[in-house]
Amino acid sequence: MSKQENIQNKRKRMKKRIVSQVGNNVGANILPIVVKIVLLGMLDAMSLYGAFALLMQHKWVVLGLLLVGTGVINWIYWRSHGLAAKYLAPGIVLLLIFQLFAISYSAYIAFTNYGTGHNGTKEVAITALMQSSLVKKEDSPKYPLSVAKCGADYSFIVQDSEEQLLVGDNTQPLHHIDGTRNADGTIHSSQLQNCKVLNFSQILQDQSAIVSLSVPVSTNPNDGVLRTSDGQTASAYISTFRYDKSSDTMIDTKTHEQYRDNGTGAFVNDAGVALQPGWRVNVGFQNFIRLFTVKELQQPFLRVLLWTIEFSVLSVLTTFILGLFLAITLNDDRMKFRRLYRSILILPYAFPAFLSALVWAGMLNEKFGFINQVVFHGTEIPWLHAPTLAKIAVIVVNLWLGFPYMFLVCMGALQSIPHDLVEAATLDGASRWKIFRYITFPLLLVSVAPLLISSFAMNFNNFNLIYMLTAGGPVQTGSSMNIGSTDILISMVYKIAFVGANRDYGLASAFSIIIFLVVGLVSAISFKATKSLEELN
Numbered sequence: 335m336s337k338q339e340n341i342q343n344k345r346k347r348m349k350k351r352i353v354s355q356v357g358n359n360v361g362a363n364i365l366p367i368v369v370k371i372v373l374l375g376m377l378d379a380m381s382l383y384g385a386f387a388l389l390m391q392h393k394w395v396v397l398g399l400l401l402v403g404t405g406v407i408n409w410i411y412w413r414s415h416g417l418a419a420k421y422l423a424p425g426i427v428l429l430l431i432f433q434l435f436a437i438s439y440s441a442y443i444a445f446t447n448y449g450t451g452h453n454g455t456k457e458v459a460i461t462a463l464m465q466s467s468l469v470k471k472e473d474s475p476k477y478p479l480s481v482a483k484c485g486a487d488y489s490f491i492v493q494d495s496e497e498q499l500l501v502g503d504n505t506q507p508l509h510h511i512d513g514t515r516n517a518d519g520t521i522h523s524s525q526l527q528n529c530k531v532l533n534f535s536q537i538l539q540d541q542s543a544i545v546s547l548s549v550p551v552s553t554n555p556n557d558g559v560l561r562t563s564d565g566q567t568a569s570a571y572i573s574t575f576r577y578d579k580s581s582d583t584m585i586d587t588k589t590h591e592q593y594r595d596n597g598t599g600a601f602v603n604d605a606g607v608a609l610q611p612g613w614r615v616n617v618g619f620q621n622f623i624r625l626f627t628v629k630e631l632q633q634p635f636l637r638v639l640l641w642t643i644e645f646s647v648l649s650v651l652t653t654f655i656l657g658l659f660l661a662i663t664l665n666d667d668r669m670k671f672r673r674l675y676r677s678i679l680i681l682p683y684a685f686p687a688f689l690s691a692l693v694w695a696g697m698l699n700e701k702f703g704f705i706n707q708v709v710f711h712g713t714e715i716p717w718l719h720a721p722t723l724a725k726i727a728v729i730v731v732n733l734w735l736g737f738p739y740m741f742l743v744c745m746g747a748l749q750s751i752p753h754d755l756v757e758a759a760t761l762d763g764a765s766r767w768k769i770f771r772y773i774t775f776p777l778l779l780v781s782v783a784p785l786l787i788s789s790f791a792m793n794f795n796n797f798n799l800i801y802m803l804t805a806g807g808p809v810q811t812g813s814s815m816n817i818g819s820t821d822i823l824i825s826m827v828y829k830i831a832f833v834g835a836n837r838d839y840g841l842a843s844a845f846s847i848i849i850f851l852v853v854g855l856v857s858a859i860s861f862k863a864t865k866s867l868e869e870l871n
Contacts, residue, residue: 374411378404403427437850444621444843447599450836451611456595459613463584463601464555464573465548471558474570479562480521481537481544484529488540490549490560491521491531492568499523507550508560537565584609621844634817634826635845639852642794642822645728649793650786652733657740658778662770665748676745683738691802694731719808721819728820732799736789747781748774783864790860791853795824823849 381404388397407427410419446452454462480491482501489503499521502508513523521531537544548559551570558572576585584593584601593601593609600612625631660679664672682690697704698717706715717727751774759769800806806821806829816829823845831842 370411374408377407440843440846443839444847445616445618446614446840447612447617447620448614448840448843449838452599452614453611454613456613459611460577460584461550461555462611463609464575464577465559467574468548468559468561468571469574471570471572476567476569477560479566479568481532481562481565482521482526482529483532483536484526488544488547489529490547490562490568491526492560501526502549502560504547504549507552532565534565541565617840621841624841625844625848630815631841634815638817638821638823638826641725641820645725645732645796645822646790646793648729649732649736649796650790652729653736653740653789654744654782654786656733656737657742658744660737660741661744661748665745679741680738682734683742687735688798688802690735691731691799694727694734695803698727718804721808721810724804724808724820728799728803731803732793732796735799736793739789743782743785744778747778750781751777779864784861787857787860787864791857794822794853794856795849796822797824797828800825801828823852 381400384400385397388394388400407423410416410423477492482489482491484503487503489501490508491499491501492508494500499511499513500508501511511523511525513521513525544565545561545563548561548571549568550559551557555573556576558570560568561571562568574587576587577583578585582595585591586593591603593603596602596608597615598612598617599615600608600610602608625635663669664675664679669675695718698706700706700714700716700719703717705717706713715723717723755773755777756769759773764772800820800822804818804820806818806825808820809816809818816834817826821829827842827845827849830845831837831839
């Protein structure tokens, strides 16, 4: 083989090697690009869908934020630089959605009258008021009726005096459509392609929903609605209230009494009687003023606030003391079977807290509970029905649930303390108590103090324990509110917002802001007080 052939062979082998390396690099780099395209494509598709939905609802501010946010995300991930931003962007987006948005919306609700009877807009309230007082029109003719099911909703199809078809549902008033109605009642219309006209047997299958349907005759609520009792014919119903748009008043057509908009989200007459439902409006600081000035709210709030602070402090102290004691005991090299003991002690922490609370509620039952039947030989002690005993029970059960966490934290902190310091102090003649007081405990607090503060914040909002164990009870008979002796602020907020006939979301949000401020203030003071521990490092 000549020298020239050797050179050509070497070039061919080198060329193959280069092509192979380039192919491997391309294969290695193509996967991240494909993943990026798929993920950003899904994000853009969802954003586009949301943009159309917001556009139909005329939510211009939210629409603008959505478009800007989507554009920023695409700009971050399509450029070649900005590696830090690519890692920070998902966390910032989740923070905005699940934290800042929730906090901002709660703050907004706190300055409104949002609650039972004040859920929707003024237009919705007017429609609800008029439909809640409907009476059959005396001279109403019988309209031949066909019932259509469009998706999950029902619609009425009737004919006017000119034999033109009209269709409407509970949200959309009657409006003309092109089509014909045969003698057998069948409907033919190109505008009802997505609707199914029901026969009599199909109407009977969901008669309750069809009979309760009220279809507005026009956009003017004073014109009344159409209703049916048999699914075959419809009659006109008119409200005993008439809304005068020019004077913004609701008039009772029977008594001719006028109800005016008083600016607080309701129509009120001269005697101060308000019509329900009302509508949602901004009320400024009224919820906070009620909280501190209305006697029915002020006294329960102060009582619950004091118990919440007491419960949080005692919970932290008891769990920390027991957890530290067990950690020191099991950290001693002279104790045998330490691993077995440690495994047993963390079992309460391994089980779900709400299940453990339910088990304890059963064991503390006054008549059939394990505690009374076995430990106290059948004595009926009202652990969960007497105010003082219920508070003691809450503290004890929380101690059972919380000490394993403190035990693990203190165990780790103790093992991180250098043994040289303890040995030096021992050689200098220091007793065990002095070693613990001046060396072990201060060094332990360096690691544990921030966790104690977070534990205080967690117990301040320990809803699961209170709700599952006592439900906030026993209820105090002297209070006009459904507030019990063991209710803490978060369970009180839950009852105001979700329990009972009258639910006041605005007031509950105001309470939530108070909780946030109290926890934030206590945490700030605690962190400032524990800052001096950093000098021990």
